[in-house]
Amino acid sequence: MTSTEARLKERVKELTCLYEVTSIIVNADYDDLKSSLDEIVLCLKRGWQFVEDTEVILAYDNFRVQTKDYKPSQVCLYTNIKVFDENSGYIKVTYPENKYQLSDFLKEEQDLLDNISLTIGHLFERKLVRDREAAIKRQMERADRLHILGEITAGIAHELNTPLANILGFAELLQEAIKDKDALRDIEKIMENAIFSREIVKKLMFFACEMPQEMVEIDLIPLAENALKLLQPSFRNKNIRLKKLFSHDSIKMKADTVQLTQVLFNLIMNAIYYSPVEGVIQVDIKKSAKGIQIKIADQGDGIEEKNEDKVFEPFFTTKPMGEGSGLGLSVVHGIISSHQGTIGHEPNKPKGTIFRVDFPNSQAC
Structure with missing residues (x-):
């Protein structure tokens, strides 16, 4: 085969690879991206000059897919995956270092790799936009x-x-x-x-935010300390360790003292109830340029996905009959809303739940 024919054959392989990858991305299932990435990695392997020795790895966020015989220490072509102009992952195409040198890769192969990383970056951007739109819709x-x-x-x-x-x-x-x-x-x-x-x-x-409020200047840290002190017997009963993180010794805000105490009690009692014996509960209160934030994290089983949108609804509870009315978190939601704040929850790592309360700067003193 002449060198012209060989070059032409390689260009056909590269164009075929790009076409296949583009087709996979167009038809990708956003709920099962790993399958699409597995297919892309195999396409990349077929698109390189020495197919039998080519190995590929693609990494992004929680995704990491690679061909069967990939090894980290090999001669490789490398490119970043950019998502919204930030380096968020990478693709490596490798040859065994005992048989090849970097010069054995073709210039066109680097161009192909850069183009494919660009299209994969666009795929992740569309997924993030879709996920954000779905989250906003749910909210x-x-x-x-x-x-x-x-x-x-x-x-x-x-x-x-x-x-x-x-x-x-x-x-x-x-x-x-x-x-x-x-x-x-x-x-x-x-x-x-x-x-x-x-x-x-x-x-x-x-x-329903129908209770009258007495808004006064309060210091949030002593209020939280008093609530935690009163709940010490509950901590001892389950041998739960308390971890406190306060950004300042004093954090002042305008609030109804009784109502804000009820918020802290409900959230901490909830964390104690769902925490395992000898677990850890973290109470994190900080003041920043954005406002005041309270985080209460436990190490329980977490909130099931099917219940994520129900936790603040009145009369909804996962506690056994007789152990909860299902009004605690709905009351907390109402009080925080009446203070112009917001409340949400997120998974704790490795397990558990974090309840996050945010008050705007207008409430800070």
Whole structure:
């Protein structure tokens, strides 16, 4: 075969490789990118001059795919994968160092590798955009649901307040008028249950942001320290280790003291409940140019994907019957919203959940 024919054959292989890779990318399943990357790596192996000795590795974020006999210490062509103009991964095409030198690679092969890394970078960019759009859509849908639930809840709470007040009032009148001990015990049960129901209504009003607030300047660090001190018995019961990270000795903000204490109690109690025995809970409070952030991390089993959008909905709970009303996190959400803040959750590593509360600079003092 003449050198012209050999060069032409190599150009055909390179163009075929580029076409195949482009076709794979166009038809890629964003939910199963690893399969597409496996195919791309095999296409790259076939596109090089010495196919039988060519090995390929492609790495990006959590993805790492390579041909069967790839070894790190070999002669290689290298190119970065850029995603939104940042080096986020790489591709290496290698030959065995005992048989080849860097000069055995063709200039056109480096150009091919650069073009393919560019198209792969565009693939990851489209995936990131798609994932962000899906996340924003989920957040908007959740916000809409919570807004509707808030309106319904506020209406229910207002409707229940009057009959509950009447039940308590008439029960107190009966208590004064009746002398029979058995009847009095029954009346006490009526009053206890009415008071319990009133507390649930109060929590519903917290969720709906209907409770009056007394906004004053508070120091967040002593507030958190007091909450943690009161919860020490719960930490000891499960032998849980507490890790505190405070960016400043004093972090001041405008808030309702009672409501913010309730937020800290609910989030820390939740972390204790789901933490394993001898686990670690981390409470991280920091003030920055962006505002004030509170993070509470546990090492429990984490939140299942199917429940991620439900955790702040009233009456939703994963606790066994009788151990939770499902109002704790919905109350926390309502209080934080009324303070112009936001709350979210993310996985803890290697396992567990992090609840993140952000207050804007307008709340900081």
